[in-house]
Amino acid sequence: MIKKISRTEAINDRLKKEEKVTTLDKKEHIDAIVLMNEQLDAVRREYRMKDRNSQNTAAQVILS
Amino acid sequence: MSISKYIVPKSEACELIKQLLFEEFHLNDGSLDVLYERSIKPHFDVLRDDIYFLAETNYVDRVYRDSYYYYYSSKLNSYKRNCIKISIFDGEIDDDDFFDNVKYKILQDRYLGFYVLRPTSPYIIGRSVISPKALKIPGMRTCTAIFNTTSNGLNFQVNGFPHSSQDTETISCAETSLWAVMEYFGNKYPYYEPVMPSEIIEKLNDISFERQVPSKGLNIQQISYALKKFGFGTKIYSSGEYRDEFEKLLSCYVESGIPLIVAMENKTGSIRHALLVVGREIINADAFDTLQPYVPQNLFLQKIMTTRNIVICDHDGLRKSFVFIDDNRPVYQMATLADPAVHYGGDWCDCRITYFIAPLYPKIYLEAFEARNYVISFLISGPQPIANNQEIILKVYLASSRSYKNELATNASFIEDLKYLVMEAEMPKFIWVAEISTKELIKQGQANGLVIVDATEPNIHFNKPLILAIYEGNLLTLDGNFCKLQRKSVHLPSFSIYEHNLNAFE
Numbered sequence: 001m002i003k004k005i006s007r008t009e010a011i012n013d014r015l016k017k018e019e020k021v022t023t024l025d026k027k028e029h030i031d032a033i034v035l036m037n038e039q040l041d042a043v044r045r046e047y048r049m050k051d052r053n054s055q056n057t058a059a060q061v062i063l064s
Numbered sequence: 065m066s067i068s069k070y071i072v073p074k075s076e077a078c079e080l081i082k083q084l085l086f087e088e089f090h091l092n093d094g095s096l097d098v099l100y101e102r103s104i105k106p107h108f109d110v111l112r113d114d115i116y117f118l119a120e121t122n123y124v125d126r127v128y129r130d131s132y133y134y135y136y137s138s139k140l141n142s143y144k145r146n147c148i149k150i151s152i153f154d155g156e157i158d159d160d161d162f163f164d165n166v167k168y169k170i171l172q173d174r175y176l177g178f179y180v181l182r183p184t185s186p187y188i189i190g191r192s193v194i195s196p197k198a199l200k201i202p203g204m205r206t207c208t209a210i211f212n213t214t215s216n217g218l219n220f221q222v223n224g225f226p227h228s229s230q231d232t233e234t235i236s237c238a239e240t241s242l243w244a245v246m247e248y249f250g251n252k253y254p255y256y257e258p259v260m261p262s263e264i265i266e267k268l269n270d271i272s273f274e275r276q277v278p279s280k281g282l283n284i285q286q287i288s289y290a291l292k293k294f295g296f297g298t299k300i301y302s303s304g305e306y307r308d309e310f311e312k313l314l315s316c317y318v319e320s321g322i323p324l325i326v327a328m329e330n331k332t333g334s335i336r337h338a339l340l341v342v343g344r345e346i347i348n349a350d351a352f353d354t355l356q357p358y359v360p361q362n363l364f365l366q367k368i369m370t371t372r373n374i375v376i377c378d379h380d381g382l383r384k385s386f387v388f389i390d391d392n393r394p395v396y397q398m399a400t401l402a403d404p405a406v407h408y409g410g411d412w413c414d415c416r417i418t419y420f421i422a423p424l425y426p427k428i429y430l431e432a433f434e435a436r437n438y439v440i441s442f443l444i445s446g447p448q449p450i451a452n453n454q455e456i457i458l459k460v461y462l463a464s465s466r467s468y469k470n471e472l473a474t475n476a477s478f479i480e481d482l483k484y485l486v487m488e489a490e491m492p493k494f495i496w497v498a499e500i501s502t503k504e505l506i507k508q509g510q511a512n513g514l515v516i517v518d519a520t521e522p523n524i525h526f527n528k529p530l531i532l533a534i535y536e537g538n539l540l541t542l543d544g545n546f547c548k549l550q551r552k553s554v555h556l557p558s559f560s561i562y563e564h565n566l567n568a569f570e
Contacts, residue, residue, distance in 0.1 A: 064281025
């Protein structure tokens with residue numbers, strides 16, 4: 001008989017049995033994730049501006 | 065027409081080279097001293113004194129031959145087609161050693177690279193690959209690839225980074241940097257191919273409004289465009305835009321084992337030069353005591369870090385020398401980012417790095433600025449933030465998931481259960497890895513936390529790029545079915561950090 005080997009499944013099953021697995025879906029977790037999303041969005045806007053300006057100014061610099 | 069060969073110790077290299085330049089390239093007897101002193105001697109001066117040279121005449125160098133047929137042969141002045149190849153060996157060699165099987169195997173271990181001398185006076189030094197082991201003072205971690213070559217008709221291999229001086233007509237510093245990047249990637253990974261100078265010129269024809277030869281250099285956008293055409297997903301970073309983050313981003317890519325093309329300019333703009341950064345000095349453990357706390361530009365993160373008394377020291381903020389490949393200088397020049405032209409003098413001394421181009425694998429969609437910010441945000445403000453009142457050292461770098469897993473599998477210091485979880489985790493070709501450490505642990509080359517992020521996932525909402533994170537007794541992963549974050553209580557003892565991106569030469 002062909003035997004499937006997945007150490008991950010075995011470890012996860014063991015951790016579940018030992019009640020060592022928690023899902024982070026309480027309100028405080030979701031709030032933290034949503035706030036993190038907003039902050040990451042702000043950084044992304046900043047990044048896009050830096051990225052665009054880097055490209056534009058790069059056209060003026062001739063290296064020889 | 066036969067190939068002549070000569071074997072001399074380094075101490076007699078000057079006499080030999082002058083003789084060869086006179087006999088093979090028919091260079092004027094009166095100019096040989098100046099030519100050797102200015103163009104060739106500096107390259108040999110950085111080599112160990114016990115090096116032996118094997119010179120061969122009538123060498124067909126593919127890079128010079130390309131320039132020759134594309135450009136030099138169309139001139140009235142007659143240029144030679146052939147080059148001189150100088151192979152270098154660790155210690156004394158004898159011609160008979162090459163034809164004795166046992167001694168040949170020993171010679172292979174002692175082979176340290178080659179220089180090609182081309183008949184384009186005064187820009188004589190052509191293609192070279194020199195092992196950092198040949199240097200008087202190596203002390204570096206750097207990108208290297210294995211190059212197959214020949215010496216005295218036999219096959220040899222050298223582990224190094226390609227270098228060439230510019231000939232100023234078919235290749236200026238910009239084209240030379242492009243060539244070196246492609247030569248490195250083309251020899252290291254089957255996905256890329258080395259390119260010849262004429263291919264670089266041809267690729268840029270569509271976006272050039274003037275003739276391409278004689279070369280007047282390239283602008284940074286043209287360099288980036290050429291790299292894109294050669295198969296990279298390039299990114300351009302400007303010091304004026306990224307300010308305090310600029311040097312950290314450059315360091316982050318270097319730690320990722322990615323050679324960067326950098327632009328160096330002086331204040332008046334009279335000097336604008338392209339060169340490569342390919343590695344850095346070996347860091348002394350005491351240097352970590354000088355690491356300054358990282359202040360994120362994001363005010364929200366700054367506030368949380370202050371309130372909760374968390375100090376993050378950014379490994380990329382460490383003051384260190386980098387390894388430069390500069391076509392005006394001998395290979396592997398060490399300099400800091402604050403003073404990159406320290407070896408020049410004159411008008412060059414106020415030069416600064418103003419841009420760098422990162423030649424990324426095209427499917428790395430999450431670049432360094434956002435990846436670093438994501439990791440820091442996750443650790444500081446995520447659903448399972450790190451504990452209050454502590455100082456951590458964070459090192460963020462790109463790695464190939466294959467190399468990372470391979471190193472992890474053989475890392476005896478990594479706890480078994482977690483090793484299996486990481487090894488069996490589904491990963492893209494490239495991952496961002498953040499190693500969390502303390503000043504005491506990092507001095508011993510150890511870390512005690514890890515965040516692995518998907519480099520193909522630019523959608524940073526709801527922790528989508530997170531593959532796994534392990535720190536402070538918790539393993540965090542996304543539940544496969546519902547994309548919910550799961551926390552598993554698992555203790556991770558300290559483990560050896562990953563240092564496979566750069567090769568050490570001590």
